[in-house]
Amino acid sequence: MxxxxxxxxxxxxxxxxxxxxxxxxxxxxxxxxxxxRDNKRLMGIKCPKCGKxxxxxxxVCPPCFVEMTELVEVSSEGSLYSFSVVSFGFLDPATGKEKxxxxxxxxxxLDGADNRFLHFLDETDHNKIKINARVKAIFEEERTGGLLxxxxxxxx
Amino acid sequence: MGKKVAxxxxxxxxxxxxxxxxxGVEIINEAVRAALEDxxxxxxxxxxxxxxxxDHFEGINYVEAWSxxxxxxxxxxxxxxxxxxxxxxxxxxxxxxxxxSGLFNKVLAIGxxxxxxxxxxxxxxxxxxxxxxxxxxxGAVAGLAVEAALYMHETGATEEDAAYVAVRDRKHALNNPxxxxxxxxxxxDIMDSPYLSWPVKMGDMCPRTDGACALIxxxxxxxxxxxxxxxxxVAVANRHMYTYTADADFGSIDGPYWMTSLxxxxxDIYSRVGISDPLxxxxxxxxxxxYSFAGVKWMEALGFTGRGxxxxxxxxxxxxxxxxxxxxxSGGVLSSNPIGATALxxxxxxxxxxxxxxxxxxxxxxxxxxxxxxGGCYWSDMLILSKDKP
Numbered sequence: 220m221x222x223x224x225x226x227x228x229x230x231x232x233x234x235x236x237x238x239x240x241x242x243x244x245x246x247x248x249x250x251x252x253x254x255x256r257d258n259k260r261l262m263g264i265k266c267p268k269c270g271k272x273x274x275x276x277x278x279v280c281p282p283c284f285v286e287m288t289e290l291v292e293v294s295s296e297g298s299l300y301s302f303s304v305v306s307f308g309f310l311d312p313a314t315g316k317e318k319x320x321x322x323x324x325x326x327x328x329l330d331g332a333d334n335r336f337l338h339f340l341d342e343t344d345h346n347k348i349k350i351n352a353r354v355k356a357i358f359e360e361e362r363t364g365g366l367l368x369x370x371x372x373x374x375x
Numbered sequence: 376m377g378k379k380v381a382x383x384x385x386x387x388x389x390x391x392x393x394x395x396x397x398x399g400v401e402i403i404n405e406a407v408r409a410a411l412e413d414x415x416x417x418x419x420x421x422x423x424x425x426x427x428x429x430d431h432f433e434g435i436n437y438v439e440a441w442s443x444x445x446x447x448x449x450x451x452x453x454x455x456x457x458x459x460x461x462x463x464x465x466x467x468x469x470x471x472x473x474x475x476s477g478l479f480n481k482v483l484a485i486g487x488x489x490x491x492x493x494x495x496x497x498x499x500x501x502x503x504x505x506x507x508x509x510x511x512x513x514g515a516v517a518g519l520a521v522e523a524a525l526y527m528h529e530t531g532a533t534e535e536d537a538a539y540v541a542v543r544d545r546k547h548a549l550n551n552p553x554x555x556x557x558x559x560x561x562x563x564d565i566m567d568s569p570y571l572s573w574p575v576k577m578g579d580m581c582p583r584t585d586g587a588c589a590l591i592x593x594x595x596x597x598x599x600x601x602x603x604x605x606x607x608x609v610a611v612a613n614r615h616m617y618t619y620t621a622d623a624d625f626g627s628i629d630g631p632y633w634m635t636s637l638x639x640x641x642x643d644i645y646s647r648v649g650i651s652d653p654l655x656x657x658x659x660x661x662x663x664x665x666y667s668f669a670g671v672k673w674m675e676a677l678g679f680t681g682r683g684x685x686x687x688x689x690x691x692x693x694x695x696x697x698x699x700x701x702x703x704x705s706g707g708v709l710s711s712n713p714i715g716a717t718a719l720x721x722x723x724x725x726x727x728x729x730x731x732x733x734x735x736x737x738x739x740x741x742x743x744x745x746x747x748x749x750g751g752c753y754w755s756d757m758l759i760l761s762k763d764k765p
Contacts, residue, residue: 225395227395227492240505242505242506244506248506248507275507275619281617281622300521300525301521301522301524301525301528302524303517303520303523303524303572303573303574303575304570304572304573305516305520305571305572306569306570306571306572307496307513307516307571307572309494309495309496309497309500309513309514310494310496310497311497312497312498312500312501312509313505313509324511324512324513324517324520324572326521326621327621334619334621334622335621335622336621337508337511337512337619337620337621338511339511345574350525365506365510366506366507366510366511367510
């Protein structure tokens, strides 16, 4: 009996099944999403104690552990802190489908922000990408509310 | 200062890419029974259980209850600890705290994972923020690759330097019957392997593994109850960083930190234990190096060499078997990676070294061992073990 075929059961694996979640962006995260969608502006928030500007905005400065309330606009341009060209396939939990590759995963120092911002870079040839390159955000024409209202960043 | 604590039993399962012969509860039980047998204990002798994995890999969010029949904790004090890739080392630290507190004498620590049961990168992605991270995130591979790209840019280190680590750890694994991968590779093999996420290649990355590990942590008051000599825990430390992926600070080469959480944790633990020259003071190390570049840069963060000195340190042979401080005699994470067990395996293998029963991978006369765990958003755990009672 122990030689019988080993069985694995698939659960929630089809294209039509999903378990929906509804995540709150919070007060300041909502400001970021609304300003991005309506005005193509990137909003950050400034710590009253250390003066550090965070993007996306959130309520608490982690080291100072104080409430932040002062929203400030940051630039949609910046410099490339680091990057990687993703070429392996994996399941995107947001869609249940393979994430389209290759794409370039970019960590960006936005002008006016003191932390970093994660997004796509449109160039996927690693030989053509340089750390510290100047980059700018390209916005989607039809913006629906969310991080991907920025289509990607591009080198300038 | 609390009770002194030792590892007095070790159980490690067979590790492989797929264990269809067991479900999660059964693979946990394999490790637990092996640890109890090693410690000459019965389930009745366990005072408390600490168990950990990364929920999203199996989609079981209540694992301490779901696995109670197999984990030994039935009607005993039981808790779950989950800290991403650090889970196994944080489980070890939590078991250590249980015993050091004086409230428990014999605590069972369990780490496990069945990575074959889901898409590893897709599952890891669900550990990150749904609104700000997930649309772009590509799991640990790309999250680590950006550190590698920056490290090469800052120091001039090369992909070949990193490949040295990938070859070394796989070579060491040939001595470890528990290791998942038993493959003798060359630097050329690593360099010829395809990019997963530039500059990280297939050969630079850890595998995904099914496996489990269980350890018994015991008070100094009861160590004589066990057949094997105790492997003492000298100290533990950890540092956890921010939540959003891009907030993780890799440190800067001329800044206060270089791999921020690891350098901060090592400064803390070294100062408490009196370590000023880790390369010469530790006899061996079991480090959570999830990709090859970590074995270069993080040696600098750990103070084994100066910033930018990683490649030269490796090529000196100091971290090979027979070197000043062999790193990952077990073969490390690059050879076996059941994620929730991975960091506990570092502690398990260091304990076997301190007990002088690591077989073909034994470092002769090893008396002081360094272990690390890595996970989350560049989080670091550290434990120091010794042969002699601290």
